[in-house]
Amino acid sequence: MTDTQTLIENRPPSVATLFLERVEATPDAEAYRYPVPTEGPGPDGWASLTWGDAASRVFSIAAGLMDLGVRPEERVAIASATRVEWILADLGILCAGAATTTVYPSTNADETTFILADSGSRVLIAEDAQQLAKARDRRPELPDLKHVVVIDPKGLSAGEDDGWVLSLEELERRGAAYLEKHPQVVKETVAALSKDQLATLIYTSGTTGRPKGVRLPHDCWSYMARAIEAISLLDKDDVQYLWLPLAHVFGKVLIAGHISVGHITAVDGRVDKIIENLPVVRPTYMAAVPRIFEKVYNGVAGKARAGGPAKYKIFKWAAEVAREYAKASQENRRRTGSPTVPFALAAQHAIADKLVYAKIREAFGGRLRACVSGSASLAPDIGYFFAGAGIHILEGYGLTESSAASFLNPGEAYRIGTVGKPFPGTEVRIAEDGEVLLRGPGIMQGYHGLPEKTAEVLEPDGWFHTGDIGELSADGYLKITDRKKDLIKTSGGKYVSPAEVEGQFKAVCPFVSNVLVIGADRNFCSALLALDEPTILGWAEENGLGGRPYAAVVASPAARELIDGYVQRVNAELQRWQQIKSFRLLPRDLDVEHGDLTPSLKLKRPVVEREFKDLIDEMYAGSREM
Template sequence: MTETQTLIETRPPSVATLFLERVESTPDAEAYRYPVIDAAGGPDSWRSLTWGQASGRVFAIAAGLMDLGIRPEERVAIASATRVEWILADLGVLCAGAATTTIYPSTNADETAFILADSGSRVLIAEDAVQVGKARERRAELPELAHVVVIDATGVEGADGSGDGWVLSLDELERRGTAYLEKHPEAVKDAVGAITRDQLATLIYTSGTTGRPKGVRLPHDCWAYMARAIQSVGLLDENDVQYLWLPLAHVFGKVLTAGHITIGHVTAVDGRVDKIITNLPLIQPTYMAAVPRIFEKVYNGVAAKARAGGGAKYKIFKWASDVAREYAKVTQNNLRLTGKASAPFGLSTKHAVADKLVYAKIREAFGGNLRACVSGSAALAPEIGYFFSGVGIHILEGYGLTESSAASFVNPGESYRTGTVGKPLPGLEVRIAEDGEIMLRGPGIMQGYHGLPEKTAEVLEPDGWFHTGDIGELSADGFLTITDRKKDIIKNSNGKYIAPAAVEGQFKAVCPFVSNVLVIGADRNFCTALLALDEPTILGWATENGLEGRSYAEVVASPQARELIEGYVARVNEDLQRWQQIKQFRLLPRDLDVEHGDLTPSLKLKRPVVEREFQSLIDDMYAGSREA
């Protein structure tokens, strides 16, 4: 048995057990960094928790939940943005033997109530008055919800103990837990020791690109397996500093906490997306996970800044971008063929010059110490990936689903291949079905959908094989390339199949102004596209082109903006087959976002929602038209 096999097969039954082992092993090592927000608007200060200090709070939360009557596998929901208290609360739930139900803070009151009711959650740990208000509004519909614990109790009625006890502060929960431990000092350790592998640990509700979300049942063993599998890959060690800002209600963010515990490095936690650019130089992370939209926005921002610097600077940037992509493609290909990431002398010389002029500044903006980023949740346009690779920001694409505990594939360190999602994690079986669908089997696969046996049977075979719904190809040496979602592949009226995500990715790589793209063409005789532009970038362009002072909607409605984007559409079409080409497009009057319901909280496009909302624009593109 190899060292990797031993590491995985001897895994403990739960992450709670791994947490206790971590605390015992390195109690005085730094575990978390987190910001203390300055109410006056000044710079935030950062504090740290050691593993020993974190365990004190985790044990108090776990014991406090026991004092409230929470028992093994009973659900405790968390509705909060990413912050250190989210992690401590989740670990408290797990160490009590209970199960965490995750809720995005952006979820509306109706869907929050649905998740709380469907999961049968007994306690809700809410971030603030806004999250408490959602539960209070539907309290009559939630008879099983016995208590709401609020992290930031400012302005929350009853959190000071003056109410009926339904609401209490996190501080009060921890005080109760401390008192409980004085009477039952071994209660938490006993609860952790009693956890079994198949015991429910987490209910994560799918984002719901269509219809009501489904609760994915993930047992303790899923997270213990993920922790050990991440450790075995060897991408991280105890000296790393991770910047964690992803939503912890999402499985991608959640799995990062499992890997952190088993490896023991430092994690800086701050979920405020608008603070990413500010935080990076402060945290100076060596590792960060993100979704493709973040890298697209950084790329667009760098391009816009270069454009604003004048024609000469923009020309240098475009040259440096081309060099970065060429350098990345050549070195990655040579590494694959010869085992050495080499490039010809001329290209290496150009790359060295571009590094001094452009790339070094980009790396510095990321904090200067970044070894690697992991990108997941959606496809990263390969040309964006090659750009960052050439710059020295190594983006390791990975792949997984909520139903597979997030991490199923990841690119292997220095030998990563842009455009693929890497190799399967140790312990995972994979096969490609006759129709190209990716099938997975292993310890990370869910138990099923909560209370939905029929839906479970649709995707989970009796022998454990899970239907991902994604189409992909495996190379001879095990690298997986995702083609598209099975349900998103379209067939035009001439019988030609088109993968929208591939076309959309090419457009994002070519056009620095685009934010979101939706390619349409199912049962039509040609393809069209709805395009949303990145507001700061296009407004910057507008100022330089005589449209200053106009709103986003006015700018995108202008003939100048249409002419600008027409040029990029023509460039993309040059590299597409005739039936894939975008024959017509419309610029949307606003960008797509979570607030309008166009995107999931993990920034995935809700195609049916967008198509319904902008149906009139789609109809207009096809009105009375024939094959162009």
């Protein structure tokens, strides 16, 4: 048996057990860093918790929940942005033997009520008064919800709601008192956990309809933790910058991996602070969704354009060199095992590195060893650009139903355009219709209270139907080509992958924010395009449209002409039936607040199509449907 097999097959029954083992092994090592806002201008300060410090708080939270009457496998919900208290609360819930229900802080009151009621959550840990209000206003609909614990109690009165509401600090005090009477209760509870007990209920963000609660037992997280350790993605000297939403399975799996490896994690979910935090945290590792890398690329391109024609010309040249360099080095590594490139290209790359790439790496903190990208596909040209610039983005693949990570590109041997190889212990096969099927310890138990929906995707022998279409290379690299349900068929009988066309457009056009390709049962493909506001307004300043709002700029003939040029460039690389024959610029960007995107920034296609139906009808007015 290999070391990898031993590590995975001998995994403990729960992440709570792993946490106790980590605390015992390295109690004085730094575990978490978190921001401490300072008054006035300037960057925030940062504080630290050792593993021993974290355990003290986790045990108090666990005992406090027990004191409130929470019992094993009962649900405790968390509705909060990413912060260190989220992690401590989650670990406290698990160490109490209970299960965490995750709720995005951006979720509206109606859907929050649905999740709390459907999960039967007994306690809600709410970030602040805003999150508390969502439950308080619908309290009659939530008979199972016995208490709300508020992390940041600013604006709340003591003893509010007859003890229904208490602060996290109060919960921890109650827990400390409970531990004085029952000093071994947390360790005994963790020791009694079995691998099949429910650990987490994560509600799919749902691009259509009500979300489904995905039941993930303790063994899923224990397996993921050991699998991440086994592939040597991280080591104990790494510093991870964690900003992803922890209500999402991608963020949650990073907590498990962190405990198993024992490195440092800097936690701050404020997306508007990422640029400010990177030079302070100086991470060696960071996970993100493709939208973040697209925004960074657009920002760099926009800054170069604002610097004048000469500077922009240098950037475009450097971007092309980066892509050529990355493609050549990856191809040569695949063929010969060595990432060598032709001498002339290497010389160009060295010059471009001094002029452009070094500044990009410095903006990421200067120490970034690798990034992991997941949740949606990364446009290959974006990946090649960053690879050539020395920012290595390892694309992975997984679903909420598979505990996030089922595939990941392997370190230096990563291949852009693929999602890498399966995690050890995970099986994969491609069905006759091209659908990717998975089986292994990371697969969910099923959908909460929905046996019929579970049976639709989970076979009796454990094979899970992902709903994604993919191809496996001879040496085990997976390429996802599209969502099975998102493939569209034109009225001419041709199949089109919207994600493929959308990805190519994002790679070519530095102004685009979101793209929606349409064409199902139509005689040609069209697109709705939302532009990146700061980038297009910067262009407007340079082109006689300064001072106008976003909607006025995108409605101008000049903006349409600009974007049409990029549409034609993309069309030149597509098959005739894939080409964008018509497009419309949207009067605003797509976002979570309007319901266009899920909290993990996936496009809700039906929502956007309904919202902008008049623009779609306009594009097809007068066209002859077959």
